[in-house]
Amino acid sequence: MTNEKKYMDYVLVPMGIFAMVVYHLWLLYRIIKHPTKTVIGVNAINRRFWVQAMMEDVSKNGVLAVQTLRNNIMASTLLASTAIMLSSLIALLMKSDSSERSTWLVFGDKSDAASSIKFFSILVCFLVAFLLNLQSIRYYSHASILINVPVKKMSQNQHHHHLTAEYVATTVNRGSYFWSLGLRAFYFSFPLFLWIFGPLPMFLCCISLVLMLYFVDVTFQFGWAVGVIHDIGHKDEELGC
Numbered sequence: 001m002t003n004e005k006k007y008m009d010y011v012l013v014p015m016g017i018f019a020m021v022v023y024h025l026w027l028l029y030r031i032i033k034h035p036t037k038t039v040i041g042v043n044a045i046n047r048r049f050w051v052q053a054m055m056e057d058v059s060k061n062g063v064l065a066v067q068t069l070r071n072n073i074m075a076s077t078l079l080a081s082t083a084i085m086l087s088s089l090i091a092l093l094m095k096s097d098s099s100e101r102s103t104w105l106v107f108g109d110k111s112d113a114a115s116s117i118k119f120f121s122i123l124v125c126f127l128v129a130f131l132l133n134l135q136s137i138r139y140y141s142h143a144s145i146l147i148n149v150p151v152k153k154m155s156q157n158q159h160h161h162h163l164t165a166e167y168v169a170t171t172v173n174r175g176s177y178f179w180s181l182g183l184r185a186f187y188f189s190f191p192l193f194l195w196i197f198g199p200l201p202m203f204l205c206c207i208s209l210v211l212m213l214y215f216v217d218v219t220f221q222f223g224w225a226v227g228v229i230h231d232i233g234h235k236d237e238e239l240g241c
Contacts, residue, residue, distance in 0.1 A: 009114065012199035016191055016206030023210045024184070027217055039219050040180060044173050051169040054147055062148045069144040069172070073137055076179050079186070080133035086189075087126040094119045115196075122192045129185035132178050139175030143168055187213070 027038065035041025054065040094116065146168045187209060195202035 009199045012203040013195065016199075016203040019206050019210055020188065020191070023213065027213075030218075037219060039217055040177075042219060043176070047172050047176065048166070048169040051147065051172055052165045055149075055165050055168065058148055058150050065147045066144050069140050069147070072175065072179070073140045073144075076133045076136040076140065076175075076182070079179075079182055080130050080137065083126045083130035083133065083182070083186070087123055087130065090119055090123045090126065094123070118192070118195050121195070122189060125185055125189045125192055129182045129189075132182035132185060136175045136178035136182060139171050139178065143171045143175060146171060 027040075030038050031041050035045065054061045146164075149164065149168075190209065191202045191205040194205045
């Protein structure tokens with residue numbers, strides 16, 4: 001019976017992780033090839049429009065832009081603080097005596113080595129979330145300075161204005177991408193937590209999480225973004241950009 005439980009750990013856990021990895025590889029492909037069909041891609045396009053609108057009149061929109069970026073920094077700071085706090089908690093649980101833990105709810109491998117691997121996986125997950133949110137704060141902090149650069153006063157060349165707005169938009173998008181990755185690390189911690197109680201809850205959580213993320217990540221109502229991109233491309237060609 002013990003060997004059968006260990007066998008379930010060896011089969012169901014890799015299957016659950018494989019399902020999560022395959023889904024996110026598919027999502028990455030969709031974001032790169034068909035950005036207007038994903039929420040992340042549509043938001044990235046709209047953030048570029050927002051940066052261009054904010055930089056059209058820095059004296060008028062500068063405060064609004066900085067406050068918006070500050071809100072994003074606060075969100076990333078909250079996630080980073082939560083991640084490092086949970087990492088400390090998991091580290092304390094790893095140091096505690098294994099004989100004090102109740103294992104009657106655990107269905108699967110109950111050995112000390114298996115418990116250490118489970119807690120270590122959760123610890124790594126939260127540390128990755130912490131580092132990703134730190135990078136998000138870094139990019140948002142840079143963008144809060146760059147977005148208030150008075151480009152029109154420094155250069156009359158429209159091409160330079162376009163390049164600067166694109167650079168700031170790229171910086172803002174990178175901050176958002178790192179924030180999204182940090183949030184994904186929090187999502188991934190749920191199956192790892194349930195793995196403590198056995199491989200079957202972990203596998204079921206992975207499948208449920210993939211189904212939930214599909215409806216969160218995929219959009220079917222933003223086809224207008226394609227037309228907007230084409231219109232901007234035609235305008236750039238007319239300006240010689």
